[in-house]
Amino acid sequence: MxxxxxxxxxxxxxxxxxxxxxxxxxxxxxxxxxxTRRPSKLILWADNENMDLEANGSDLVTVVAAVADDKGNIKRLNNYHIKFDIEGNGELVADNATFTNPRQVQWGTAPVLVRANTNAGEIKIKASVVFEGIHTPLSAELIIKTIDSKHRIIADKNELSLLLEGNKMINKSISEGKSNCEEEIKKLQQELSRLRLKEVEKQQSDFE
Structure with missing residues (x-):
């Protein structure tokens, strides 16, 4: 008060x-x-403990999105869902099938894993709220710079590119498979409801 x-x-x-x-x-x-006042924006930071991200195709960093007010105070109690997008020399280790992108905020924050590819440069991560409205918090962007790998990369870069594309295709197949399963479950539930209705009708008929 x-x-x-x-x-x-x-x-x-x-x-x-x-x-x-x-x-x-x-x-x-x-x-x-x-x-914390009314949530007005998202803020992003890399939880890297001041360690450089190496462009070796496997180095990972956790990027954290938080819902905040105008002064940057984190709004701990909210139920937003955050969607992550990425550009540049890296990829998200997250997708809809594993409920990691979009990701629901927990205690004010939503983390996501980012993996560097084999080309040193910049990775741009964008975070935005899924369900937009009048007072939707503004989106945020973060740029992470990657450095050349400290060790010689033995694998062929073309093979690495094919592997990354293969991983994307697998994740897409998993997501599509999940959608198909959900559709089948929905059909089974409808059929079960129909059979239950027929059983009730039969019982009513026998009663009469």
Missing amino acids: YDKKLAREDKHNDSYLLTEGLIDGKVVATHKVMP
Whole structure:
């Protein structure tokens, strides 16, 4: 209620929690937390612990998308779904079949794995909200630079390209197979409902 009172008085900056760490009565550390306001944008960062991403065809990095307000405070409680798109010298290790792209936000964030290919350069990742509306948070973009592999790549680059294309085709087949299975399940459920209805009709007829 105190926070609402300050908000109505347009004193948002006066609402916060401040923690102080003391040693011998002196403040040696502080941590300030502000309440999150209306979600207005997505923010992206690479959880790479300051390690460079190598263009060796197998190096991975986790990219995290978060829902935030105008000041960058993460909105922990929300039910958005985030869709990831990628351009450049890398690929997403995620797809619809494994429920990893789009991905539902959990405790304010949604992670995705990005794999570098064998060409050093830039990877552009874009995150956007799936279901858009009037107050949909703005999308975000992140550029990751990859460096040349520190070790000589033994595999033929053409073979690696074919392998990556093969992986994409497999993921597509899995996704299509899942759709076909869902369609078959739907048909079976409809047939089961029809049989149950006939059984009820028969019971009613016998009763009469």
